[in-house]
Amino acid sequence: MDNRTADIYRILETIMDPEIPTISLVDLGIVTGVEWENDIPHVKLTPTFSGCPALRIMEQMVHEKLTETGYETPKVSTSFEVVWNTNMISEKGLTALKKHGLAPPPKHAGYIELDVLSDIACPLCDSRNTTMQTPFGPTLCRSMHYCKNCHNAFEAFKPVT
Amino acid sequence: MELTERHIEGLKELLYKMADDLLIMGHRNSEWTGLGPVLEEDIAFSSMAQDKLGQSLALFELLHELGENIPDIVAFTRNDKQFHNCHLVEMPIGEYDFSLARHYLFDHADAIRFAMLENSSFEGLSMISRKFRGEIKYHTMHAEAWMKQLSQGTEESKARMQSALNAAFPLALGIFEEGNYEAELKEAGIFEGEAALKSLWLKMVISELQKHGYNLPDTNDVTPTLGGRKGFHTEHLQPLLNEMSEVFQIDPGADW
Numbered sequence: 001m002d003n004r005t006a007d008i009y010r011i012l013e014t015i016m017d018p019e020i021p022t023i024s025l026v027d028l029g030i031v032t033g034v035e036w037e038n039d040i041p042h043v044k045l046t047p048t049f050s051g052c053p054a055l056r057i058m059e060q061m062v063h064e065k066l067t068e069t070g071y072e073t074p075k076v077s078t079s080f081e082v083v084w085n086t087n088m089i090s091e092k093g094l095t096a097l098k099k100h101g102l103a104p105p106p107k108h109a110g111y112i113e114l115d116v117l118s119d120i121a122c123p124l125c126d127s128r129n130t131t132m133q134t135p136f137g138p139t140l141c142r143s144m145h146y147c148k149n150c151h152n153a154f155e156a157f158k159p160v161t
Numbered sequence: 162m163e164l165t166e167r168h169i170e171g172l173k174e175l176l177y178k179m180a181d182d183l184l185i186m187g188h189r190n191s192e193w194t195g196l197g198p199v200l201e202e203d204i205a206f207s208s209m210a211q212d213k214l215g216q217s218l219a220l221f222e223l224l225h226e227l228g229e230n231i232p233d234i235v236a237f238t239r240n241d242k243q244f245h246n247c248h249l250v251e252m253p254i255g256e257y258d259f260s261l262a263r264h265y266l267f268d269h270a271d272a273i274r275f276a277m278l279e280n281s282s283f284e285g286l287s288m289i290s291r292k293f294r295g296e297i298k299y300h301t302m303h304a305e306a307w308m309k310q311l312s313q314g315t316e317e318s319k320a321r322m323q324s325a326l327n328a329a330f331p332l333a334l335g336i337f338e339e340g341n342y343e344a345e346l347k348e349a350g351i352f353e354g355e356a357a358l359k360s361l362w363l364k365m366v367i368s369e370l371q372k373h374g375y376n377l378p379d380t381n382d383v384t385p386t387l388g389g390r391k392g393f394h395t396e397h398l399q400p401l402l403n404e405m406s407e408v409f410q411i412d413p414g415a416d417w
Contacts, residue, residue, distance in 0.1 A: 047215075
């Protein structure tokens with residue numbers, strides 16, 4: 001990565017997901033590349049879910065942050081060219097999810113079955129003695145679970161292929 | 162292969178019917194918000210509604226790239242005769258048994274359709290199909306979990322699901338109403354066609370439902386509900402469109 005692209009990534013690392021403020025857009029894995037047209041950076045993003053309402057907000061946040069840091073007319077675009085999946089979340093990102101109280105998604109091998117979703121460690125007490133209540137949650141990327149060890153309900157960031 | 166005008170027309174017809182199915186199915190799913198029989202189901206149908214709307218938007222964007230109007234205009238300013246969704250998705254939500262049976266039959270067809278389209282020669286379509294795979298997987302898993310659970314519940318739960326499947330089945334066969342360009346789409350490698358999709362779908366749903374003790378009616382005894390793809394609809398679609406476009410009609414430039 002050249003210096004100027006590394007600089008863009010450093011800036012993007014300070015932009016947090018609007019719904020999960022502990023994880024940056026870079027660690028979430030949705031930044032798929034930076035291209036340059038002369039001195040103008042073009043940041044490419046890929047959506048987590050096609051129906052994610054935070055997408056436009058994230059584009060706007062990237063645009064504002066780059067403008068603030070001195071890039072006058074940055075370009076930001078979203079496409080499905082690179083398909084996001086939860087294996088693209090960085091190690092730092094997985095820790096950040098847990099810090100927000102969300103069980104991080106297990107690594108997957110390209111397909112998801114119900115039993116994968118039921119084998120989730122509680123983010124509060126680390127017990128695996130948990131059950132999934134529903135694979136859908138308050139946002140598209142979350143499922144809802146119950147820990148039979150510490151008796152807390154918790155949410156998980158669900159694995160997506 | 163160089164695409165002719167007929168190929169492009171066929172492609173647009175395909176994209177319109179898929180986008181309309183998802184838009185209308187999404188709207189019907191959203192009608193369970195606040196009404197689900199249990200909180201988890203309320204959330205499930207609301208989440209699936211959001212996925213469907215996001216997927217229809219991606220398809221409307223492909224249409225825009227092919228020269229059609231912007232997604233909001235296309236979604237909110239057409240009347241029922243200009244919609245190409247099948248009747249299955251426009252029917253009112255009914256009792257929860259009907260909504261579940263519809264969800265099961267529609268989403269399995271959708272999963273197979275997009276799996277076929279992952280190999281489409283039209284790159285825009287193969288790209289979004291790969292994206293939708295992970296999302297639709299959660300929809301079919303949800304549908305199957307309930308089919309299974311209700312088959313093992315009480316005599317009433319199983320009987321109600323069987324009768325809901327019987328009612329939804331002729332409507333579901335309307336998903337596969339053929340378009341005017343089936344041969345062109347196949348020739349160009351864009352889509353293998355409704356007949357191929359229908360045969361894969363029948364094979365899958367019949368065997369999976371049998372596993373849970375349900376039986377689908379024999380296709381020879383059933384008249385598929387056709388017409389939706391050609392713009393002929395039931396009396397249920399226009400009121401849905403009026404409600405869906407109410408804000409847009411009041412203030413087309415509204416922003417939030």
